[in-house]
Amino acid sequence: MNLFIEQTLNGLQLGFTLLMVSAGLTLIFGIMNIINLAHGSLFMVGAFVAADVGGRTGNYLLALLAGIAGAAVAGLIVELGLIRRLYHRDHLYQVLATFALVLIANQAVQMIWGLTPRSVSAPAFLDRTVPVLPGLPYPAYRLAIIATGIAVIVFLHLLVERTRVGMWIRAGRTHRELVGAFGVNVRLLYTLVFAVGAGLAGLAGVVAAPFLSVESGIGDHFLILSFVVIVVGGIGSLKGALYGSLMLGLADTWARTYLPDLFGQFVDPSTAATAGASVASASIYLVMVVVLVVKPNGLFGLADE
């Protein structure tokens, strides 16, 4: 039972980390209709800036803020310099251009920070365990990630559903020209959405950094997972991103824990451990396939017009 609880916490922590990346991706994809492959690079920028600032100052909070700001600024530059020219383009153009950005970002990071991986340490006050249950200590930092993820989704929910800007965003998703006709500066709105999404990717990069070796290309893995999340959750839906992230985080964790045991019923333990680990790493894609068969537009996706 303790194993189940601990693994569920691990799954939630992974899920909320994914949420921070995929919430921005789904907003950008859903509202601006932009496929941004460079979203993972913004995650990487956040982690690297945090590692750099954290390494210099030893202050986690400063590193956190710098990481978010660094990714948001990088996002602004990308939006103003490149994405803005691609709004009316076919998705293929966007994929090509942002994929080029991924390659450039990976090389640029190598040039600036070198090939040696960097590390970010968890802040001292979270660098301990908390007894979740008797006999089950759990790292406080991982609980803090779950809390941060909840805060992020609450913030985004309030922003999109309860504010005037959120109203424009929702309207812009379906009636772009109309929103413009009412005098809303859609371009500025899009730039802001992009920067917020970038900042969230940066936040994810910083909070995940203590479990990562911060190196060139670390965002690519999260980018792929995030695309799976938003496809499962329904493109453009925040609610979908939330459920998708948690579902995949838990599926991945539970599969890694229980599949080897399950396989062990049929084959010898050594083979089961190997096969279980291999199948578990594909588990999220299996979930995606099942969801898409049942609901082709994802859990909360808008039906095609």
Add this chain to the structure above:
Amino acid sequence: MGGTTNLRRTRSWWLWRAVAIVATFGILAAACGDDDTDDAAPAETAEAAPEAAPEPEPAAEPEAAPEPEPVEEPEAAPEPAEETEPEPAAEPEEPAVVGGQVKVGMITTLSTGAAYLGEGIRDAFILAFELDGRYELDLIVEDDGRDPAFAQQLADRMLTRDEVDVMTGIVFSNVAGAVVPQVVNAGTIYISPNAAPSPFAGAQCHENYFVASWQNDNQAEAMGVYVADQGYESVVALAPNYQAGHDLVAGFKRFFGEVDEEIYTELGATDYAQAIAQIREANPEAVYFFYPGGMGIAFVQQYIASGLEIPIFGPMSSFDEVIVDAIGDVSLGLFNSSFWAPDMDNEANRVFVEAYREKYGTTPTAYAAQGYDAALLLISALDANGGSASDTAGMREALKAADFDSVRGKFRFNTNNHPIQDWYLLEVIRDPVHGDLTNTIVATILEDHEDAYASDCSLTG
């Protein structure tokens, strides 16, 4: 409508220009990155070789030479005798192979969390040629990024375009699994400075394939013996899910016996929360893990942070100098198994460790020792072939003889071209002189240990 189309065309022209510029930048960036790694190594060697050459050998010999002289010929004029003596003394030891050139292709891992493994191998390989000073090393270094498919492309280029004499360098067994057959089947000799997956030690062994490090399982076998000797009965074993991970669990079990649970994680994974939860649940008496490079740092740090207090053991790959330095003082007193330690007591090792510290400023890891021995092995084969690597059959024969002063004291090849060597128990200590965390030998676990696959190999002595 027509107007819009025109406008779009102009825009698309701009877009394509932008894409072209961006792509050019990307290609330039990639090319520059490659050039750096390409050029740096040979440039270093070329500069340093002449400097380093005279230092070690003449320094040692004049001391020894003058002693016998006065005894034998007390009446002779001392001056001419002294001048003539050292020359003949020096020549027979170093056959006159000066100016030989060797082109070596090195595919190794210089990025990812395991970047320092490849760096250690590369740096020590270069150092060995510098200290020797007689050969011009044309070293082509490429980073495989731990990607087997990419490494195959690199190997293809080195074999066909660069026409290297010898290849070496691979760190990871999955990369070796893809590249080694390609190299040896092309008739080129491959000397492994690290990875030695089990298939290549047994049925798939090859006359062009030589291992200067160890067979993968060996590291783990020594630890299996030790953990069993300590009286632990239940063990959970962890490793990355790839060839070497399986070898290092199989090797452990071969000498320890069955383990309670095997946990395989993704290669390159950095988050071990799930694996740690499984250890907590299994609650064994001891934990055995094989996590080289950044994986080792991440696992041990998170293991400690999780509050688990079950003792941990592993091969040297899980406790090298970089890992224990990153973990800090909590690693003091932890045990691992290795074929070598920086404080190993022999002349070749003292020269190596001192020169490495002087040049690179850190204590060498076992990977560096392996890279150094790989270079010494190659040099010994060049010596035996008049300084040229062109005669592959002659090189094979000379490599097999392994006539060099290994940093591990003794070294010989088994029939399958894998080493037969001693295995030691190492303890993490604080270096009394340099103050960094390092490993020291505390006991011998296995003597003249062979790998388990040699009998499946069709090669003969």
